[in-house]
Amino acid sequence: MKDVGGAPPGGFQVLVVEDDEQMRRFLRVTLSVNGYSVTEATTGTEALAIAESRRPDLIILDLGLPDLDGVAIVNKLRKWFSGPIVVVSARHQEGDKVQALDSGANDYLTKPFGTSELLARLRAALRQTNRIGTEPEQGIFVSGDLRVDRDRYEVFVRGQLIKLTPLEYRLLHTLVRHAGKVVTRRQLLREVWGETHLEESHYLRVYMSSLRRKLEQNPARPEWLVTEQNVGYRLRIE
Amino acid sequence: MSQLASLPPEVPDGQARRRSSRLGDLLAPTHKSPSRPYLHSLLWVAAATGIAHLFPLVDLANVVMVYLLAVVLVAAKLGRGPSIVATVFGVASFVSFFVPQYYSDAQSDLRFLPTFLVMLFVGLVVSSLTSALRFEAISTNRREKRSQALYLISRGLAAAESREFVADVVREHLKGIFGCSCQLLEYTPAGLLPCPRTEQPFVLTAEERRRIQIAVRERATFDTENSIFLPMVVANETVGVLHCQGIDRQHLASAANIRLLEALANNAAIVLHRMTLGDEARSTQQRADVERLRNVMLSSMSHDFRTPLASITGAITTLLDSAHRIDEATRIDLMQSIREDAEFLERQIRNLLDLTKLESGSLEIRRELHPMDEVVGGAMTRVEKALEGRRVDTDVSPHLPMVAIDALLIEQLLVNLIENAARYAPARSPIEVAVQQCGDRIRMQVADRGPGIPSGQHERVFEKFYRVGGASRTSGGGLGLAICKAIAQLHGGCIWVEDRVGGGALFQVDLPIGEGQAADQTAPNLGGAL
Numbered sequence: 001m002k003d004v005g006g007a008p009p010g011g012f013q014v015l016v017v018e019d020d021e022q023m024r025r026f027l028r029v030t031l032s033v034n035g036y037s038v039t040e041a042t043t044g045t046e047a048l049a050i051a052e053s054r055r056p057d058l059i060i061l062d063l064g065l066p067d068l069d070g071v072a073i074v075n076k077l078r079k080w081f082s083g084p085i086v087v088v089s090a091r092h093q094e095g096d097k098v099q100a101l102d103s104g105a106n107d108y109l110t111k112p113f114g115t116s117e118l119l120a121r122l123r124a125a126l127r128q129t130n131r132i133g134t135e136p137e138q139g140i141f142v143s144g145d146l147r148v149d150r151d152r153y154e155v156f157v158r159g160q161l162i163k164l165t166p167l168e169y170r171l172l173h174t175l176v177r178h179a180g181k182v183v184t185r186r187q188l189l190r191e192v193w194g195e196t197h198l199e200e201s202h203y204l205r206v207y208m209s210s211l212r213r214k215l216e217q218n219p220a221r222p223e224w225l226v227t228e229q230n231v232g233y234r235l236r237i238e
Numbered sequence: 239m240s241q242l243a244s245l246p247p248e249v250p251d252g253q254a255r256r257r258s259s260r261l262g263d264l265l266a267p268t269h270k271s272p273s274r275p276y277l278h279s280l281l282w283v284a285a286a287t288g289i290a291h292l293f294p295l296v297d298l299a300n301v302v303m304v305y306l307l308a309v310v311l312v313a314a315k316l317g318r319g320p321s322i323v324a325t326v327f328g329v330a331s332f333v334s335f336f337v338p339q340y341y342s343d344a345q346s347d348l349r350f351l352p353t354f355l356v357m358l359f360v361g362l363v364v365s366s367l368t369s370a371l372r373f374e375a376i377s378t379n380r381r382e383k384r385s386q387a388l389y390l391i392s393r394g395l396a397a398a399e400s401r402e403f404v405a406d407v408v409r410e411h412l413k414g415i416f417g418c419s420c421q422l423l424e425y426t427p428a429g430l431l432p433c434p435r436t437e438q439p440f441v442l443t444a445e446e447r448r449r450i451q452i453a454v455r456e457r458a459t460f461d462t463e464n465s466i467f468l469p470m471v472v473a474n475e476t477v478g479v480l481h482c483q484g485i486d487r488q489h490l491a492s493a494a495n496i497r498l499l500e501a502l503a504n505n506a507a508i509v510l511h512r513m514t515l516g517d518e519a520r521s522t523q524q525r526a527d528v529e530r531l532r533n534v535m536l537s538s539m540s541h542d543f544r545t546p547l548a549s550i551t552g553a554i555t556t557l558l559d560s561a562h563r564i565d566e567a568t569r570i571d572l573m574q575s576i577r578e579d580a581e582f583l584e585r586q587i588r589n590l591l592d593l594t595k596l597e598s599g600s601l602e603i604r605r606e607l608h609p610m611d612e613v614v615g616g617a618m619t620r621v622e623k624a625l626e627g628r629r630v631d632t633d634v635s636p637h638l639p640m641v642a643i644d645a646l647l648i649e650q651l652l653v654n655l656i657e658n659a660a661r662y663a664p665a666r667s668p669i670e671v672a673v674q675q676c677g678d679r680i681r682m683q684v685a686d687r688g689p690g691i692p693s694g695q696h697e698r699v700f701e702k703f704y705r706v707g708g709a710s711r712t713s714g715g716g717l718g719l720a721i722c723k724a725i726a727q728l729h730g731g732c733i734w735v736e737d738r739v740g741g742g743a744l745f746q747v748d749l750p751i752g753e754g755q756a757a758d759q760t761a762p763n764l765g766g767a768l
Contacts (some may be wrong), residue, residue: 007556017293057349060374075555088666112584154255162565171372201606202606202607203521205607205608205609205612205640206609206640208609208612209609209611209612212611212612212615213437214634218632219611219612219636220611220618220632220634220671220673221614221615221618221632222615222619226615226616226619227612227615227616227619228616229613229645229649230645230646
């Protein structure tokens with residue numbers, strides 16, 4: 001397992017799938033400067049072939065490719081590729097973005113995005129997949145003043161024990177498991193309420209709202225439980 | 239006319255129509271057989287003879303008077319022709335029945351010759367004078383009825399607000415006066431079309447079509463077997479043709495009737511012309527408005543896009559060409575300006591697209607129940623970078639119900655308001671965001687300590703491309719608030735700005751909470767124990 005905690009990502013190989021040359025150039029330069037090694041693909045077909053032959057650690061996938069539908073590429077990749085996929089979308093591809101996330105993409109970036117945003121997303125995505133498998137559901141999670149003890153089912157904010165209902169705890173637990181990464185509404189509904197309640201996003205809002213009131217100092221300016229409107233929620237990590 | 243003067247000021251249509259049909263009776267020619275008045279005049283002569291016989295009259299002069307009286311009456315009642323007949327027969331009867339009775343010799347016949355001649359002469363003069371008087375009375379009467387009809391039609395047309403109405407008025411009156419059906423054919427860019435357009439056109443023969451063209455060109459009335467076509471002329475321009483179908487030919491014999499029809503056609507023409515001009519003025523106004531907006535938009539866009547592009551190009555050129563001559567601080571400064579310009583361009587394009595989508599109605603608004611603190615939180619996360627550490631105080635009432643909104647749009651609205659406040663207010667002054675419930679509405683407030691809105695511009699700030707204090711890039715693209723307004727309106731809400739006590743602007747948005755929000759307040763606890 002490669003080290004992800006520190007600043008230099010230690011030669012992670014990233015496959016950039018993007019048809020626009022300028023955008024590709026920007027990603028290549030930025031990623032190389034920050035210690036990633038970059039492979040490029042300009043079409044979906046090419047991307048699938050390269051992914052298969054080069055086995056990258058992470059894939060950055062543009063959703064507006066000329067040949068294949070982005071969601072279809074995610075579906076195809078997910079049959080064998082377990083590494084993180086970060087999708088890049090333009091603003092008019094909101095629906096595609098959520099679908100791609102539901103199909104197994106790990107996170108998204110909306111054009112235009114800055115370098116720091118890009119690097120933060122990649123770091124979170126890499127940390128995520130590396131953690132899965134080793135210590136998936138246990139241990140103590142800490143982000144700033146928030147501490148979740150997953151062995152004892154206890155949550156502390158600024159040292160204070162917070163009483164959560166079982167559902168609130170499961171919701172928080174799911175977000176912690178994907179810390180730093182966006183979790184779609186469907187994903188949350190599936191994991192907390194089960195397959196039969198995938199369309200009931202208002203349950204989610206009600207519980208998220210009460211969870212926020214318990215954890216956040218100011219629910220209107222959340223420190224941890226961030227809403228990604230029309231997509232889902234993200235547990236922000238420090 | 240006295241009849242008209244006594245009318246109540248507002249005559250209901252029905253009454254006016256009844257009146258016009260009564261006028262119709264009077265205007266219509268008599269349908270009696272032409273020989274009848276002559277027979278009547280003979281009866282009058284016979285009656286005079288009888289009277290003179292029955293009552294023995296002292297003098298022949300009295301007998302003559304009785305005959306003259308009959309002639310006068312016939313002239314007054316039946317007109318010129320019958321009165322001449324009455325005169326001739328009266329003189330003949332007088333000579334046959336009364337002269338022999340008084341004088342039996344042939345000589346006396348000769349002596350009474352002057353009497354016969356004078357009697358004949360007086361009879362003819364009286365009959366012609368009386369019948370002229372009668373004709374005058376009748377035609378005065380008809381003239382009055384015609385002008386009354388025209389008056390009623392003009393009044394009806396003056397009140398017309400639509401082409402349908404004009405056609406109805408003309409149809410009603412022509413039906414009442416002449417018992418014919420009619421159609422207004424109006425000149426349009428597409429040719430001669432029935433007015434109103436929805437009407438089924440009368441079937442025309444090829445000959446009629448040809449002659450309509452001539453009528454239009456020469457502005458001349460013409461008639462066919464059962465129709466009359468009248469050009470409708472205004473200010474030397476033919477606006478259409480009035481086609482009366484099934485009109486009695488007897489009506490057309492009278493020049494006065496034709497004049498009435500022509501006057502009516504011209505009256506209708508004036509009204510139609512007025513409507514066309516009104517339509518044109520309106521569409522010209524609309525075009526001018528669109529044109530003005532387009533100009534504002536183009537000049538604004540060319541300014542908003544070209545200025546940042548020019549400055550980006552300039553900065554990059556400097557960085558590339560004079561790299562060795564500029565110090566580190568300048569280099570960073572130039573690159574920051576490039577980034578700001580690029581961000582401005584991005585925002586401006588996004589706003590333009592958003593506004594186009596919102597205004598074209600192509601945007602489907604997805605209303606779902608959302609907690610307001612989440613929406614405010616989402617907006618705050620999005621503006622974080624733009625705020626550059628500036629203080630924003632949020633005050634969201636903890637007991638708000640969930641609100642039926644499109645959260646993405648309302649979040650955008652808040653983002654725009656907060657960014658707007660950040661742009662205008664001094665860097666160190668705080669921005670305040672508050673949400674509370676006001677009855678069945680949710681009120682969102684964004685307040686700043688900026689310069690506020692210049693007086694009289696509180697409405698205009700929500701207009702497209704409007705910028706307080708002229709165009710400069712720091713003042714934004716002039717679209718943010720227009721988007722806010724469009725979003726608020728899509729939600730059935732409203733947005734306005736007030737001056738804040740102590741300086742600054744206070745933007746307020748009211749949104750309806752939406753129906754049935756109470757039912758969904760609680761989610762079923764399906765999770766059970768862990």
